[in-house]
């Protein structure tokens with residue numbers, strides 16, 4: 077058995093980033109970012125396009141050098157100790173990169189598996205990820221989604237201790253997304269640490285033990301999804317098949333229990349906020365009665381806590397996508 081590294085003995089984080097700075101010329105992509113990923117956890121880095129997610133993980137993967145601060149991975153330096161880290165860390169690059177275009181799918185996965193002492197059965201992974209029908213197809217002929225799934229298989233086949241997944245489900249169909257989620261859950265059950273980047277809030281909420289929200293290279297919030305979305309104000313949300321202008325929203329507000337206010341949430345969506353005691357059956361009845369009076373059909377009606385997207389909007393005034 078491999079002797080335990082000193083960092084493991086101390087229960088040190090799997091990844092520890094401290095004051096990280098990454099620049100491209102004048103552009104500061106990562107701006108004094110610090111976070112720690114506990115071993116065995118799923119850690120999601122969430123942020124809009126260009127927030128600095130890929131720059132951060134690629135620095136941790138040893139593909140980029142930090143311009144300031146430090147990144148420690150399994151207690152080691154990702155650039156200097158790259159050789160020692162390679163068998164212990166799985167990497168899934170953005171958009172499914174990393175496979176040789178001329179290799180066949182199964183051949184590629186067997187090759188990666190051959191670098192590991194105790195790999196997962198490649199055939200099993202191909203099956204699980206729906207790649208068996210294209211096992212003999214060359215990588216360059218795979219669809220984008222198939223390349224992405226192969227890239228995930230390559231990241232996990234060697235039973236790494238830590239996996240970096242850069243937007244693992246971007247562009248995948250719902251069924252493939254669920255398979256990816258199941259794999260991440262299986263990794264966690266096996267004690268593997270996963271760091272993933274995403275701009276899907278539902279993915280982060282479903283998978284992550286801890287979420288770091290970044291914007292313009294800086295951390296804007298960090299915590300468990302439950303802690304981040306534990307809003308002071310529960311909210312009722314709905315969509316309507318007709319536009320509700322400011323005047324309509326005022327008349328709706330006037331019919332609601334005291335303290336409740338109806339506002340537009342943009343994009344055909346509306347929300348009612350108010351004191352927690354008022355967000356209940358009476359409110360629901362008042363909203364639907366008002367809609368019925370005006371022959372407005374409400375849809376996607378839900379009462380609940382804030383989503384990570386709401387948190388992000390509150391923090392930055394911008395949408396997550």
Ligand SMILES: Nc1ncnc2c1ncn2[C@@H]1O[C@H](COP(=O)(O)OP(=O)(O)OP(=O)(O)O)[C@@H](O)[C@H]1O
Nearest residue numbers: 100103105123124125126127128129130131132275
């Ligand atoms: N090689 C590069 N050269 C110049 N600028 C870069 C380079 N890579 C990234 N950037 C810039 O750095 C910023 C952060 O990019 P990065 O890819 O890390 O963000 P991201 O959060 O992963 O975005 P996305 O969700 O679009 O993948 C962006 O403004 C991007 O344009």
